[in-house]
Amino acid sequence: MRLCNVLLLCSLFALPAAAEDLTIVSWGGAYEAAQREAVIAPFVEETGHDVTVDVYDGTWTALAEHGADQGWDVIDMLDDQARVACGRGLLLELDPRSLFTSDALADFTPSGPTRCSVPQNAYARVMAFDDRAFPGIKPTSIEDFFDTERFPGPRAVQRSPDGILEWALLAEGVPPEQVYGLLSTDRGLKLAFRRLDSIRDDIIWWQDPAEPAAMLADGRAAMAAGFNGRFFDMAHHRGAPIDIVWDGRIIGIEVWVIAASSDAPEAARAFVAHASRPASMARLATRIPYGPTRRSAFDRIALNPATGAPMRSYLPNAPQHGGRSLLQDSTWYANTEDLRLRRFRAWLNEDG
Incomplete structure (x- = not known):
């Protein structure tokens, strides 16, 4: 027992x-x-x-x-x-x-x-466009996102200051290595919002990360700010005529x-x-x-199992992309969250 x-x-x-x-x-x-x-x-x-x-x-x-x-x-x-x-x-x-x-x-x-x-x-926050909207000359730079004369049409932008403020300064000619330092000043924020004013009437806002790719696919937007993986999925898995512009990409972790x-x-x-x-x-x-x-x-990293695409070529840090890039300053983001949101809401006239 x-x-x-x-x-x-x-x-x-x-x-x-x-x-x-x-x-x-x-x-x-x-x-x-x-x-x-x-x-x-x-x-x-x-x-x-x-x-x-x-x-x-x-x-x-x-x-x-x-x-x-x-x-x-x-x-x-x-x-x-x-x-x-x-x-x-x-x-x-x-x-x-x-x-x-x-x-x-x-x-x-x-x-x-x-x-x-x-x-x-x-990942990368990137600019993408509907290829059907620009049958001739194509957008190639962040400056083109703010140029509604050469490249007319609605811009899909996250209802947030994230990313768009960096792009606004890049479009003003600020070198990437100086962007976060300048955004830490009142002068830099005013400069960024002034540039954003130039497309205010052309912006359609999004909040769900899936929206910008869908807006390009169904023609609601001509250009969009969003995440590279979402645009890749819409283009390669669903056949939408979407192209990514790698210039100005903001690489985040x-x-x-x-x-x-x-x-x-x-x-x-x-x-x-x-x-x-x-x-x-x-x-x-x-x-x-x-x-x-x-x-x-x-x-x-191998070929995409569904499309056969060589995935290393589409990574945000792939060397062949060239152009300007920023590594998102997470410390700056964490320390300026309240300030950025307050200034952004004031720009939207949400505070009065």
Whole structure:
């Protein structure tokens, strides 16, 4: 009888730990579809965790308002929003050295994990246009986005100061390396909004990241500001006549974070470690053109499984794109959020 009890006890200890439920929050659309196939499905298969994917608007305020009530565990965030959320105590603090070896930490580019986040991909805010709207000369520069005489038609712009202020200064001839310094001054902000005034009557606003590509596809906009992966999906998977202008692209970093309110922190950490493997990053970049944030992942990127497109050619940091580019200053974004929104709303006359 005693031997049976010992054997039963041993068998119980030998059983695998019960898989936890995990809620991952992302952005929806083609990007989320690529994440599900490239990152989330392999994680579920490998670990047995039951994963639910929710969609949000990308802001730290959404995490503050809904994260605990809706059981968010892992969140896909822009780097600047993650910095704000970390500072407000909304994120679980990570120990990068417990997640990654020294060699793996050195493999991250252009920067490594922080106390609250792990870089996962590089995306770009780019200008794109409806090829049907310009049968002759095509737009080739950010200056063309603000030139409604040579290139007439509605401009689809996010209802936000993000990105468009940098472009306004580039169109004024400000060198990329001076843009954020100038935007830190009242003079720079006035200069940017003055340039934005030149297209005020031609702007149609968007709030959902899927909208600008759809606006180009159905002819509502002639040019649009949006994210390179969305435009790629509309052009290559849906056949829309959309071209990207790489000049002036603003390269940003997307990160994985874990909510401080997570009920499954260990499962969340396991997912972040899984999603940060070079193989996971390469599978994602093979499906949607967001560049990996680990050097060793680049050589693993293959042809798009649906279209056969050589995906390394479409990454935001592909060398053949040329033209001007900016690396989004996440610290500047995190520190100027209130100021930018206040000035932007005043420009929209929302304050009176």
